[in-house]
Amino acid sequence: MKILLRCLWCNEEFLKPRYEYNKALRRGHFSFYCCKDHSQAHHAVKNARRCQHCDIAMPGKRNNKFCSMQCRIDSREHPEKPCTMCGLFFRPLSSRTVYCSRVCADKAHSIRMLGWGNSHYKDGTSYSKWFKETRPLIFERDKDCCVVCSAGFKPVTFMRNGVPAQRSNLIVHHLDENPANNRVENLILLCYTCHAVHHKSTETPYPWFAEYTRQASESMTSKWKETATSLLTVYSSTTAS
Structure with a gap:
């Protein structure tokens, strides 16, 4: 004998043997389903953890407190406040949150890292800035020519981000390969070809570089020497020991 029941999941009527129905009642089961799949689907939702804020079921999120x-964010009791970077009002995740987004936080960090806010700041000095200011002195001392092959200065045009730009065909080379050492005695003017020959050789074919830079620097005018000495004094903190 069978009894007519209604599925709690799909709301469709179905027949169930009376002995199975009575057995379920004795076990304290009062929910009935037309098939096993509907029973599992309903239990997945019915037994799922519920969001602590909106109380909706969260199937498959047993370790989550919120959906x-x-x-x-809404469950927090922190009131809305303005972002210290852009000024827009937002609801913070904690009382210590001061920026509305990662973009504003990154922008504020960039500003803090400028000047004295940066632990590596050295009163506006750096070896790259030293090199940039010393470079014209080397071009003047070596007469705008490669000291090996006497190739003269010639601008080379190239594309940078889709825009034509120019650079020199001559390179200011560091004798000791240390970019932080920008003393005039450590710098020499080479063309691209001679520079490549120097670096690709197991032993440099130009062992006279150091003597040349020493003598050439000594023979320069007093004004040139004064400028070189002044730069060395300003950037002495960036010089490698």
């Missing part, structure tokens, strides 16, 4: 980030 979404918005519910997590």
Whole structure:
């Protein structure tokens, strides 16, 4: 004998043997389903953890307290406040949150890292800035020519980000390969070809570089020497020991 029941999941009527129905009642089961799949589907939702804010079921999220980030934010009791970077009002995740987004936080960090806010700041000095200011002195001392092959200065045109730009065909080379050492005695003017020959050789074919830079620097005018000495004094903190 069978009894007519209604599925709690799909709301469709179905027949179930009376002995199975009575057995379920004795076990304290009062929910009936037309098939096993509907029983599992309903139990997945019915037994799922519920969001602590909106109380909706969260199937498959047994370790989550909230169904979404918005519910997590809304559950906080922190009032809205303005972002210290852009000024827009937002609801912070904690009392210590001061920026509305990662973009504003990154922008504020960039500003803090300028000047004295940066632990590597050295009163506006750096070896790259030293090199940039010393470079014209080397061109003047070596007469705008490669000291090996006497190739003269010639601008080379190239494309940078889709825009034509120019650079020199001559390179200011560091004798000791240390970019932090920008003393005039450590710098020499080479063309691209001679520079490549120097670096690709197991032993440099130009062992006279150091003597040349020493003598050439000594023979320069007093004004040139004064400028070189002044730069060395300003950037002495960046010089490698």
